[in-house]
Amino acid sequence: MAERITKREDDYSRWYTDVIIQGKLADYSPVKGCMVIRPTGYAIWEKLQNHLDQMFKDSGHVNAYFPLFIPESFMHKEAEHVEGFSPECAVVTHGGGEKLEENLFIRPTSETIIWSMYKKWIMSYRDLPILINQWANVVRWEMRTRLFLRTTEFLWQEGHTAHATYEDAEEETNLILEIYRKFAEEYLAIPVLVGKKSDSEKFAGALHTYCIEAMMQDKKALQAGTSHNLGQNFARAFDVKFQDQDGQQKFVWATSWGVSTRLIGALIMTHSDDNGLVLPPRMATKQVVIIPIWKNEDQKTQVMQFADNIYNAVKDHFDIILDDREQYKPGYKYNEWEMQGIPIRIEIGPRDVQENKVVLVPRDTKEKQFIGVDDIRNKIGSELVSMQTRLLERARVMRDENTFEVSDYQKFKEQIDEKHGFYRTHWCSSVECEEKVKDETKATIRLIPFDQSGKKGPCMVCGTESDQQVIFARAY
Numbered sequence: 004m005a006e007r008i009t010k011r012e013d014d015y016s017r018w019y020t021d022v023i024i025q026g027k028l029a030d031y032s033p034v035k036g037c038m039v040i041r042p043t044g045y046a047i048w049e050k051l052q053n054h055l056d057q058m059f060k061d062s063g064h065v066n067a068y069f070p071l072f073i074p075e076s077f078m079h080k081e082a083e084h085v086e087g088f089s090p091e092c093a094v095v096t097h098g099g100g101e102k103l104e105e106n107l108f109i110r111p112t113s114e115t116i117i118w119s120m121y122k123k124w125i126m127s128y129r130d131l132p133i134l135i136n137q138w139a140n141v142v143r144w145e146m147r148t149r150l151f152l153r154t155t156e157f158l159w160q161e162g163h164t165a166h167a168t169y170e171d172a173e174e175e176t177n178l179i180l181e182i183y184r185k186f187a188e189e190y191l192a193i194p195v196l197v198g199k200k201s202d203s204e205k206f207a208g209a210l211h212t213y214c215i216e217a218m219m220q221d222k223k224a225l226q227a228g229t230s231h232n233l234g235q236n237f238a239r240a241f242d243v244k245f246q247d248q249d250g251q252q253k254f255v256w257a258t259s260w261g262v263s264t265r266l267i268g269a270l271i272m273t274h275s276d277d278n279g280l281v282l283p284p285r286m287a288t289k290q291v292v293i294i295p296i297w298k299n300e301d302q303k304t305q306v307m308q309f310a311d312n313i314y315n316a317v318k319d320h321f322d323i324i325l326d327d328r329e330q331y332k333p334g335y336k337y338n339e340w341e342m343q344g345i346p347i348r349i350e351i352g353p354r355d356v357q358e359n360k361v362v363l364v365p366r367d368t369k370e371k372q373f374i375g376v377d378d379i380r381n382k383i384g385s386e387l388v389s390m391q392t393r394l395l396e397r398a399r400v401m402r403d404e405n406t407f408e409v410s411d412y413q414k415f416k417e418q419i420d421e422k423h424g425f426y427r428t429h430w431c432s433s434v435e436c437e438e439k440v441k442d443e444t445k446a447t448i449r450l451i452p453f454d455q456s457g458k459k460g461p462c463m464v465c466g467t468e469s470d471q472q473v474i475f476a477r478a479y
């Protein structure tokens with residue numbers, strides 16, 4: 004079965020699709036550009052959702068739900084917003100067999116409908132802040148799609164908060180960015196850079212956008228989450244004012260932020276290998292599979308009894324499966340569970356029963372360990388913890404080894420063609436230089452990292468002295 008997965012070095016893009024299709028994570032749907040998320044893939048989404056939702060709630064946020072349809076006139080109220088989103092919107096023109104008086108946009112994001120409601124709910128400073136999050140689907144009409152990374156309909160969470168001051172909104176934007184960073188590194192085991200988007204890459208209608216960016220195994224960048232300070236743009240568009248403590252009427256300050264099913268794409272591209280999915284233990288819905296091995300009925304009875312005992316001894320501590328299906332050979336089972344990314348495999352054969360031990364195989368290193376039965380619970384626990392750390396560190400090393408400081412534009416052009424990677428360089432803040440790089444190399448400014456050296460240097464393109472470094476990369 005495993006040979007059906009294309010090798011990464013042969014065709015990375017095909018490998019990615021094979022991991023998803025063979026691992027039964029998702030499938031193509033009859034509607035072009037839309038995907039079906041299969042139970043194995045959806046279980047990862049649920050896991051991700053549970054962890055993040057808890058982090059949002061622990062920091063004072065609450066969930067709500069707003070309609071899928073947005074009146075066309077709402078979209079036109081914020082000029083940059085409509086310009087940014089209109090080209091990719093799906094529009095409903097008919098309902099109940101009749102042409103609608105006003106077209107309805109399928110939400111590409113919900114700022115407009117939510118701020119139309121905040122106008123009803125916010126009167127005074129006492130009504131602030133509002134810290135609402137929504138788990139929902141959105142639609143953005145995409146011409147070129149790719150499973151999980153870019154699909155016409157996708158699942159996400161979108162937070163929409165309302166505040167009395169710029170400082171409060173800014174604090175919220177940063178708080179969420181930190182939640183995203185922590186979640187990416189501690190749960191997904193994906194190391195991320197944190198920083199600010201350039202003006203041309205920011206969200207349509209925002210003052211500024213912060214983001215987390217990750218490097219995939221093919222050394223391309225993937226934007227993994229964004230947090231926007233929207234200023235008062237949406238409050239002005241929807242006339243949302245509050246009476247402040249000084250008695251003055253003021254416009255409300257806003258933020259919005261989101262991560263999507265794209266994170267599953269990031270998870271796959273960061274950790275998986277030529278045998279299929281590799282999942283960090285904290286994201287695996289099943290952590291351990293026990294595979295009993297026997298050749299005849301006598302052995303079967305012994306091995307199964309031994310395997311049952313082990314299963315019962317650890318089942319309350321880990322999410323564990325005993326794969327006792329008789330219609331499949333052990334080799335087939337190994338491949339199947341590897342493709343699904345189960346972190347630990349435990350093999351038990353007749354000799355193991357005699358020697359009172361098992362063979363433990365971690366999904367990432369595949370290095371066999373022989374474990375005495377008395378020690379098994381501790382070993383599983385410590386192996387899951389060290390695998391979680393190992394995957395994060397491995398990805399961090401890969402990223403750091405492929406991050407380069409450059410100041411020579413010609414050299415940058417040659418090198419990015421040769422091996423992708425992240426390029427840290429000075430940038431003069433002009434749109435012209437940014438556009439030139441994009442046109443000539445397809446690399447974009449992924450972010451202006453918070454972590455700056457403080458050194459001055461010449462803009463890679465025009466030579467103007469600048470005190471700001473940015474990361475250029477080709478991105479998904």
Ligand SMILES: [Zn+2]
Nearest residue numbers: 431436462465
């Ligand atoms: Zn320049």
